[in-house]
Amino acid sequence: MNLKHAIKEHAQQLGFSLVGITTCDPVPHADVFETWLSQGRQGEMAYLDTTRSRTCRAYPGQLLPECCSVLVLGLRYPTPPLLNKNTKSTLGSRGKIAAYAQGKDYHHTLPSRLRSLVDFIERQVGHSIPNRWYADTGPILERELAQRAGLGWIGKNTCLINPALGSYFLLAEILLGLELEPDPPFTHDRCGTCRRCITACPTGCILPDRTLDARRCIAYLTIELKGSIPVELRSRMGGWVFGCDVCQQVCPWNRFATAEIDSRFYTTIKNPYPDLLEEIIMPASDFNRRFRHSPVRRTKRRGYFRNIVVALGNQGNPEAVTPLAQVLMEDPDPVVRSHTAWALGQIDNADARNKLERAARDEVDSQVSTEIQAALKMK
Numbered sequence: 001m002n003l004k005h006a007i008k009e010h011a012q013q014l015g016f017s018l019v020g021i022t023t024c025d026p027v028p029h030a031d032v033f034e035t036w037l038s039q040g041r042q043g044e045m046a047y048l049d050t051t052r053s054r055t056c057r058a059y060p061g062q063l064l065p066e067c068c069s070v071l072v073l074g075l076r077y078p079t080p081p082l083l084n085k086n087t088k089s090t091l092g093s094r095g096k097i098a099a100y101a102q103g104k105d106y107h108h109t110l111p112s113r114l115r116s117l118v119d120f121i122e123r124q125v126g127h128s129i130p131n132r133w134y135a136d137t138g139p140i141l142e143r144e145l146a147q148r149a150g151l152g153w154i155g156k157n158t159c160l161i162n163p164a165l166g167s168y169f170l171l172a173e174i175l176l177g178l179e180l181e182p183d184p185p186f187t188h189d190r191c192g193t194c195r196r197c198i199t200a201c202p203t204g205c206i207l208p209d210r211t212l213d214a215r216r217c218i219a220y221l222t223i224e225l226k227g228s229i230p231v232e233l234r235s236r237m238g239g240w241v242f243g244c245d246v247c248q249q250v251c252p253w254n255r256f257a258t259a260e261i262d263s264r265f266y267t268t269i270k271n272p273y274p275d276l277l278e279e280i281i282m283p284a285s286d287f288n289r290r291f292r293h294s295p296v297r298r299t300k301r302r303g304y305f306r307n308i309v310v311a312l313g314n315q316g317n318p319e320a321v322t323p324l325a326q327v328l329m330e331d332p333d334p335v336v337r338s339h340t341a342w343a344l345g346q347i348d349n350a351d352a353r354n355k356l357e358r359a360a361r362d363e364v365d366s367q368v369s370t371e372i373q374a375a376l377k378m379k
Contacts, residue, residue, distance in 0.1 A: 018074030020149030024067040030058035056139040066130035066177035072149040074169040094273035098243025110135035130177030150183040157197035157247035166257030197247035218244035313343025325355035338371040345375025
């Protein structure tokens with residue numbers, strides 16, 4: 001067995017379903033990324049628009065001067081449970097968490113596997129090799145490299161899609177100071193005339209050029225955005241409290257995709273649909289303990305509670321009035337309180353109005369007061 005095949009076989013033993021090799025040459029569509037940035041579609045993700053970030057994403061060799069090859073890897077994660085009519089009717093006050101976040105945080109679990117793969121390669125060649133590896137932790141256009149390594153194509157929903165395994169993948173890269181034969185790129189666009197992802201996107205964030213306006217994406221709004229969610233987008237977020245899978249759920253290439261899920265990596269949470277009426281009364285001190293090993297921790301307590309109250313507002317459940325009112329009166333964070341006022345405004349009953357009127361008399365933060373008055377006008 002030659003070195004390339006040995007590396008791929010070992011990577012698969014480590015749980016990577018996709019393995020490909022490409023060069024460190026400049027990526028072919030860096031200009032698309034530059035245009036996207038110039039239009040401000042990255043929102044508050046300022047780390048994308050630094051000189052180093054832009055240079056390294058266009059020229060991956062800048063990350064490792066000795067780089068000769070890039071090993072691109074894809075780890076399959078479980079698809080979200082399908083919602084049939086019966087399931088939807090029993091969700092009640094439950095929210096939704098993106099499928100990738102229903103397990104351990106990949107930022108913590110992937111590095112050890114990448115390190116093990118580098119160790120294996122160095123044992124095979126008998127000496128140390130200059131290397132750098134990334135698991136969503138560095139300035140690299142990973143989907144561009146994955147397509148060039150033959151792993152799939154970049155779909156209209158901006159996800160990397162493999163024709164046999166779909167798009168539910170976490171990507172990682174290892175830059176190596178080692179010459180390996182590159183794999184042929186994936187050159188076929190198999191989206192065809194399909195527009196299901198574009199049509200299904202609740203906020204209309206998917207753009208015609210296979211990019212998206214992050215400022216409208218539910219994943220961005222629930223994770224990356226730290227402050228107030230634009231009022232015009234809140235009602236479109238449905239029950240999502242962390243991330244979003246809509247554009248993948250409707251993709252035909254995921255309908256029959258199968259792949260074994262490595263249980264050593266992935267431990268599914270007990271319920272991918274958290275009960276929002278229980279979540280909203282969770283003591284603030286419990287947040288870090290509960291989500292210590294989960295990607296959900298990225299939102300911090302403020303973001304998660306903000307997302308919960310928006311989801312409750314979208315459900316319009318009268319049972320949520322009392323816990324929402326308690327949050328509005330007692331929560332120390334004005335961002336959480338302002339979104340809670342909006343949520344109460346979405347619930348059409350007299351009790352919600354009474355709670356808002358009472359809060360209006362006591363509220364001292366101007367932002368929250370403005371939200372309360374806007375919510376009262378909806379009554």
